[in-house]
Amino acid sequence: xxxxxxxxxxxxxxxxxxxxxxxxxxxxxxxxxxxxxxxxxxxxxxxxxxxxxxxxxxxxxxxxxxxxxxxxxxxxxxxxxxxxxxxxxxxxxxxxxxxxxxxxxxxxxxxxxxxxxxxxxxxxxxxxxxxxxxxxxxxxxxxxxxxxxxxxxxxxxxxxxxxxxxxxxxxxxxxxxxxxxxxxxxxxxxxxxxxxxxxxxxxxxxxxxxxxxxxxxxxxxxxxxxxxxxxxxxxxxxxxxxxxxxxxxxxxxxxxxxxxxxxxxxxxxxxxxxxxxxxxxxxxxxxxxxxxxxxxxxxxxxxxxxxxxxxxxxxxxxxxxxxxxxxxxxxxxxxxxxxxxxxxxxxxxxxxxxxxxxxxxxxxxxxxxxxxxxxxxxxxxxxxxxxxxxxxxxxxxxxxxxxxxxxxxxxxxxxxxx
Numbered sequence: 001x002x003x004x005x006x007x008x009x010x011x012x013x014x015x016x017x018x019x020x021x022x023x024x025x026x027x028x029x030x031x032x033x034x035x036x037x038x039x040x041x042x043x044x045x046x047x048x049x050x051x052x053x054x055x056x057x058x059x060x061x062x063x064x065x066x067x068x069x070x071x072x073x074x075x076x077x078x079x080x081x082x083x084x085x086x087x088x089x090x091x092x093x094x095x096x097x098x099x100x101x102x103x104x105x106x107x108x109x110x111x112x113x114x115x116x117x118x119x120x121x122x123x124x125x126x127x128x129x130x131x132x133x134x135x136x137x138x139x140x141x142x143x144x145x146x147x148x149x150x151x152x153x154x155x156x157x158x159x160x161x162x163x164x165x166x167x168x169x170x171x172x173x174x175x176x177x178x179x180x181x182x183x184x185x186x187x188x189x190x191x192x193x194x195x196x197x198x199x200x201x202x203x204x205x206x207x208x209x210x211x212x213x214x215x216x217x218x219x220x221x222x223x224x225x226x227x228x229x230x231x232x233x234x235x236x237x238x239x240x241x242x243x244x245x246x247x248x249x250x251x252x253x254x255x256x257x258x259x260x261x262x263x264x265x266x267x268x269x270x271x272x273x274x275x276x277x278x279x280x281x282x283x284x285x286x287x288x289x290x291x292x293x294x295x296x297x298x299x300x301x302x303x304x305x306x307x308x309x310x311x312x313x314x315x316x317x318x319x320x321x322x323x324x325x326x327x328x329x330x331x332x333x334x335x336x337x338x339x340x341x342x343x344x345x346x347x348x349x350x351x352x353x354x355x356x357x358x359x360x361x362x363x364x365x366x367x368x369x370x371x372x373x374x375x376x377x378x379x380x381x382x383x384x385x386x387x388x389x390x391x392x393x394x395x396x397x398x399x400x401x402x403x404x405x406x407x408x409x410x411x412x413x414x415x416x417x418x
Contacts, residue, residue, distance in 0.1 A: 009128055009131075011128065011190070012127060012138060014179070015123055015127065016138050016141075016142040018179050018180065019139050019143050020142045020149070021175050022143075022146060022173070023144075024153065025150060025168060025169040025171070025172025026147075027150025028169045029090075029093075029154065029166060031154060031155075032154055032165055033048070033052065034052070036162055040162060041097075041102060053365055053368075054107055055109070056110065056361050057110070057361075057365060058109075058110030058111040058114060059358075059361045060114065060362055061358075062111040062112060062114020063117045063118055064351070065114075065354075066114060066119070066354055067351040067352070067353055067355065068351050069350070070122055070351070070354070071347055071348055071349065075119075075122075075188065075350075076184065078119065079116070079180050079184070080181070083177040083180075085108070085115070086113060086169075086173050089109045090167070090169045090170035091167065092105050093166040094166030114357070114358070117354070117357040118354035118356070121341075121356070121357075122350045122352075122353040122354075124136050124138075124139050125344065126349055127187055127188070127191045129191075132338060133291055133294070136334050139334075140333055141273065141277065144273045144274065148270045148274065221345060222343075224404075225403075227340065227355070229400055230339060230340060230397070230398070230401045231356065231359040232394070233295065233336070233394040233395075234332070234336045234356065234359045234360065234394075235359050236390050236393055237298075237328075237332050237394050238362075238364055239363045239367040239390065240302050240367075240390055241302070241329065242363060242368060242371070243387060244325065245368075246371055247371040247375045247380075248309070248318075251380045255313055255314075257318065268326070269322055269325075269329075272327075273329075276326075276327075280327065283327070283331070288331065291335050291338055291339045291342070292339070295332055295335045295336065296395055298328040298329070298330075298331030299394045299398055300391070301325070301327050301328035302332070302394070303389075305322075305324040306384045306387045306388040307385075308324065309321040310380075310381050336356060337353055337356050340355075340356055341353075371387075374386055
C-alpha cells in the first residue's frame with residue numbers, strides 16, 4: 001500500500017489529501033439537509049426535495065462557470081473565490097433560522113460548490129498530464145474516503161448541534177484553502193516546467209499509470225461530437241445510479257426491508273470503493289485494459305445490476321445488486337473524466353472537467369423525476385427493465401464517441417495528401 005502511494009507524484013498525493021478534507025466537510029452537510037429542512041425548519045419533505053433539485057441546478061451552473069473561470073481567470077483565483085464563498089455561506093447556514101434566507105444560501109452553496117467541483121480533476125490533469133486514469137482514480141477514491149468520514153462526523157456534530165455540521169464544513173474548507181494557497185503555486189510552477197521539458201518525467205509516468213501506451217495527442221480544439229457522446233453516456237449512467245437513492249429506497253420499504261438494512265447497502269458501497277481497489281485493478285487488467293473498454297464494461301455492469309434487481313424481492317438480491325452496481329461505478333466514474341482529459345486542449349482543462357461534473361449533476365436532477373414517473377406508470381419491475389435498457393444506450397454512446405476523434409485525427413493526413 002505504501003509503495004503504491006509513493007508511486008504517485010508528490011503533487012497528486014497532496015491533491016488527494018486535499019480531496020479527502022474537501023469531501024469530508026461537504027459530507028457533513030448533505031446527508032442531513034433533508035432532515036434539517038423537515039425537522040428544524042418545519043417544512044414538508046416535498047419542499048426539501050424541491051430545494052435539493054434547485055441546489056443541483058445551481059451546482060450544474062456553478063460547475064460550468066467554475067471550469068471556465070479555472071481556464072480563463074486563473075486557477076488560484078477560482079479556488080480562492082469558490083472556497084471563500086463556501087466558507088461564508090456555510091457559516092451563514094449555521095446561524096440562520098429564517099427559511100427564506102436558508103433557501104437563498106442553499107442555492108448559493110450549490111453554485112459555489114459547483115464552481116469548485118471541476119478543480120480536483122482539472123488539477124490532476126494539469127499537475128500530472130501523463131497520469132491517465134491513475135491520477136483521476138486516486139482523486140475519486142479520496143473523495144469517497146472523505147464522504148465516508150464526513151457522514152460519520154456529520155452525525156456526531158448533529159448530535160451536538162445542527163449548526164456545527166455547517167461550521168465543521170467551513171473549518172474543513174479553510175484547511176483546504178490554506179493547503180492550496182501554501183502549496184499549489186509551487187506545484188503548478190513545477191508542472192509548467194515539466195510540460196516545457198516533457199521527456200524528463202515521461203518514463204516515470206508511463207510506468208506509474210499502468211495503461212496501455214495508446215494515449216492520443218491532445219487536440220488543438222474541443223472535439224464536440226466525442227465530448228457530447230461521452231457526456232450523454234455519463235448522464236444516462238447517473239440517471240440509472242440515482243434510482244438507488246430515490247425510488248428504490250421506497251420500493252425496498254414496501255417489500256419489508258428496513259431503513260437500517262437500506263443504509264447498510266451504502267456502507268457496502270463505501271467499503272467496496274475504499275477496500276476493493278485491488279479487485280477493480282484486477283478487473284481492469286483482465287477485462288478492460290483501455291479506458292474505452294473500462295467505460296463499456298461499467299455500463300454493462302450497471303445494466304446487469306438493474307436486471308438482478310428486477311428479479312429480487314429479498315434483501316440478498318439487493319445486496320448483490322449494490323455490489324455489482326458499485327463495481328460499475330468504480331469503472332465508469334473515474335474513466336469518463338480521464339477519457340475527456342485525453343482530448344482536452346491545453347488551457348481548457350477546467351471547462352471540460354466542469355462540463356463532466358455538470359453532467360453528473362444533471363443526471364442527479366433528472367433521475368429522481370424520471371424514475372418516479374416510470375415507477376408510477378409501470379411499477380418497479382418495469383422501471384428496472386427501462387433502466388437496464390438505458391444502460392445499453394449509454395454503452396452505444398461510450399462506444400461511438402471515438403469515431404469523432406478518429407475523424408479529427410484524419411484531417412491533417414488528408415491535408416498533407418492534398
